[in-house]
Amino acid sequence: MRLCCFCRLPDLDRNKKCNIVLFSLLLSQQRIYNTDFEQVLSMMLIYADNAATTKMSRTAINAMLPYLDEIYGNPSSLHSAGQRAKDALTDARQRAASVLGCLPREITFTSGGSEADNQAIFSAAAIGKKSGKKHIVSTAFEHHAVLHTLEALKKDGFEVTLLDVHENGVITPEQVMAAIRPETCLVTVMYANNEIGTVQPVPEIGKICREKGVLFHTDAVQAFGHLPVNVTEQCIDMLSLSAHKFYGPKGAGLLYCRKGIPLTNVIYGGVQENGKRAGTENLPGIMGMAAAMEEAAANIESNARKVMALRDRLISKLSEIPHSVLNGDPLKRLPGNVNFCFEGVDAESLLLMLDQKGIAASSGSACTSGSLDPSHVLLAIGRLYELALGSLRLTINEQNTAEEVDYIASSVREVVEKLRKLNPVWQDLISGRREFITKE
Numbered sequence: 001m002r003l004c005c006f007c008r009l010p011d012l013d014r015n016k017k018c019n020i021v022l023f024s025l026l027l028s029q030q031r032i033y034n035t036d037f038e039q040v041l042s043m044m045l046i047y048a049d050n051a052a053t054t055k056m057s058r059t060a061i062n063a064m065l066p067y068l069d070e071i072y073g074n075p076s077s078l079h080s081a082g083q084r085a086k087d088a089l090t091d092a093r094q095r096a097a098s099v100l101g102c103l104p105r106e107i108t109f110t111s112g113g114s115e116a117d118n119q120a121i122f123s124a125a126a127i128g129k130k131s132g133k134k135h136i137v138s139t140a141f142e143h144h145a146v147l148h149t150l151e152a153l154k155k156d157g158f159e160v161t162l163l164d165v166h167e168n169g170v171i172t173p174e175q176v177m178a179a180i181r182p183e184t185c186l187v188t189v190m191y192a193n194n195e196i197g198t199v200q201p202v203p204e205i206g207k208i209c210r211e212k213g214v215l216f217h218t219d220a221v222q223a224f225g226h227l228p229v230n231v232t233e234q235c236i237d238m239l240s241l242s243a244h245k246f247y248g249p250k251g252a253g254l255l256y257c258r259k260g261i262p263l264t265n266v267i268y269g270g271v272q273e274n275g276k277r278a279g280t281e282n283l284p285g286i287m288g289m290a291a292a293m294e295e296a297a298a299n300i301e302s303n304a305r306k307v308m309a310l311r312d313r314l315i316s317k318l319s320e321i322p323h324s325v326l327n328g329d330p331l332k333r334l335p336g337n338v339n340f341c342f343e344g345v346d347a348e349s350l351l352l353m354l355d356q357k358g359i360a361a362s363s364g365s366a367c368t369s370g371s372l373d374p375s376h377v378l379l380a381i382g383r384l385y386e387l388a389l390g391s392l393r394l395t396i397n398e399q400n401t402a403e404e405v406d407y408i409a410s411s412v413r414e415v416v417e418k419l420r421k422l423n424p425v426w427q428d429l430i431s432g433r434r435e436f437i438t439k440e
Contacts, residue, residue: 095293
């Protein structure tokens with residue numbers, strides 16, 4: 001086996017490994033000045049924020065290119081250029097439906113997951129309102145695209161039950177069963193949590209809702225591409241997806257809605273998407289999404305095996321840091337999700353220092369990155385306010401390596417130790433003037 005002349009590691013992934021070694025050496029010798037840092041950082045970036053967005057796959061990019069140049073007509077136009085575009089749109093709808101296990105006419109293309117969530121919930125609410133059913137069941141740690149929509153419905157007289165989430169970040173089918181009432185019109189539960197990665201018992205919840213005659217919507221934005229999804233087998237009535245979470249383009253998503261369930265418009269205008277979503281379709285984005293869906297579905301098992309091994313390696317190493325705690329169930333979680341809280345650490349400082357080391361991470365949802373408050377997800381699973389302020393979300397994928405995981409772990413440990421030394425609260429903790437929240 002060939003070895004790299006610099007890092008003496010196997011030639012495979014040599015560039016990544018060399019960059020890690022070089023970067024570590026420069027940091028340890030304090031030889032990075034402004035220009036040096038930018039130069040090294042341009043060579044190396046360990047991307048561990050795939051829950052925020054993924055890098056587009058070459059498959060998705062190639063699928064989009066013809067529709068940016070050659071086939072640029074409007075699918076609603078009657079001329080031949082428009083009809084070529086319409087044929088492509090039909091093809092993409094059929095391919096997306098095949099992946100999800102539904103009919104093409106049950107697919108409505110949207111701008112992303114948030115729009116799909118809004119349309120699904122408003123549609124179910126409109127159906128319920130007509131029959132006097134104005135109660136909705138959800139969870140306390142949904143994405144804000146769901147929670148804020150539910151808040152809007154409260155102003156229209158709807159009652160919302162948010163199920164408490166157990167410390168492991170998983171709700172039970174029994175909780176859903178107990179919450180459903182005769183006046184319940186919708187249950188909306190995310191398939192996998194976008195911050196702590198915990199996977200919910202969606203098939204079981206879907207079965208309960210089907211037996212009770214209640215519509216079931218799931219936000220599967222984080223789950224698709226990592227977990228098998230079949231809307232028919234899993235008794236899902238409505239489902240939301242966003243392409244940029246599974247190596248597709250930003251600005252493209254879809255809503256699956258089972259036939260017979262009328263959709264309420266949230267965007268008015270033309271008659272595109274069978275009259276249920278106005279606006280000229282984003283054909284390049286839709287074609288890229290369809291290709292990304294097929295690619296992701298075809299590689300779920302092999303990718304999951306590799307990423308789970310990396311995830312567990314990272315969890316094991318970060319668990320060795322004193323006064324750290326894993327958020328969410330260690331097993332019932334997405335393959336690439338690692339979420340920790342570190343006592344005595346500020347998340348913003350942690351992220352900035354990791355970024356200086358070439359590591360892209362987050363503290364939670366990218367949609368709330370401007371907020372100074374701790375994650376509502378962490379508070380929902382019972383984390384105390386002070387501890388939740390020190391959260392770190394690392395979301396890796398099959399393109400990451402074991403060497404990168406080890407570098408991430410050692411860098412997190414180093415940064416946590418530095419930040420704690422600078423934190424007066426930590427000094428109070430180690431001196432005994434305050435009690436620790438976490439265990440050693």
